[in-house]
Amino acid sequence: MQQTVLNPDFSFLEKAEAAGPFYAAQCFQCRKCTNGCPATFAMDLYPDQVIRLAILGQKDEVLRSKTIWVCASCETCTTRCPNGVRIAELMDYFKELAVRESIPSPEPQVLALHQAFLETVQYAGRVFEGGLVPLYTLRSGQMFSKIREGSWRDDLRMAWRLYKKDRLPLVPKVIEGKEEVRDLLRSS
Numbered sequence: 001m002q003q004t005v006l007n008p009d010f011s012f013l014e015k016a017e018a019a020g021p022f023y024a025a026q027c028f029q030c031r032k033c034t035n036g037c038p039a040t041f042a043m044d045l046y047p048d049q050v051i052r053l054a055i056l057g058q059k060d061e062v063l064r065s066k067t068i069w070v071c072a073s074c075e076t077c078t079t080r081c082p083n084g085v086r087i088a089e090l091m092d093y094f095k096e097l098a099v100r101e102s103i104p105s106p107e108p109q110v111l112a113l114h115q116a117f118l119e120t121v122q123y124a125g126r127v128f129e130g131g132l133v134p135l136y137t138l139r140s141g142q143m144f145s146k147i148r149e150g151s152w153r154d155d156l157r158m159a160w161r162l163y164k165k166d167r168l169p170l171v172p173k174v175i176e177g178k179e180e181v182r183d184l185l186r187s188s
């Protein structure tokens with residue numbers, strides 16, 4: 001039988017906890033997080049496995065996993081955890097770390113949405129849906145295929161309906177503390 005060598009990098013979780021804390025070391029593998037997670041069908045690692053691998057210093061497996069990108073930040077896991085492990089926040093941290101270390105996302109569409117979302121938040125201090133949608137379409141590479149296939153017309157009709165219901169503002173509502181939000185995002 002072939003043996004797997006783990007080569008743990010224990011500084012991985014130490015650095016994460018310094019940026020948190022996320023209390024990952026308190027996990028006793030009960031799997032309550034995984035059993036309540038609505039996104040496991042699309043994950044390659046279950047949330048409890050991500051925590052376990054992080055504890056075991058398996059940086060590469062964690063940062064290259066689909067799971068950190070598929071996670072919807074719904075916080076169900078964090079709410080269910082009996083040990084106060086901040087799982088959803090830790091997933092977010094791993095996402096940011098993967099971006100900072102230029103690790104390619106196995107879910108490029110999610111990465112495009114993530115970056116477009118943060119760009120609008122950096123600009124206005126809060127999400128600006130009117131900018132998010134075109135930015136995402138451009139970043140995800142869907143812009144040209146939509147033009148080619150003509151599906152941009154459906155998008156435009158949908159945007160008009162949302163605009164009429166006041167759900168798609170064309171001008172961003174910039175908050176007073178946008179500089180603080182910007183600094184927060186830069187330092188994270």
Ligand code: SF4
Pocket residue numbers: 026027028029030031032033034047048051077080081082083084085087
């Ligand atoms: S619910 Fe908490 S303690 Fe249980 S496996 Fe998940 S992270 Fe670990």
Ligand code: SF4
Pocket residue numbers: 033036037038039040047070071072073074075076077078087088091
């Ligand atoms: S925050 Fe992410 S990992 Fe936690 S339950 Fe929601 S989708 Fe699953």
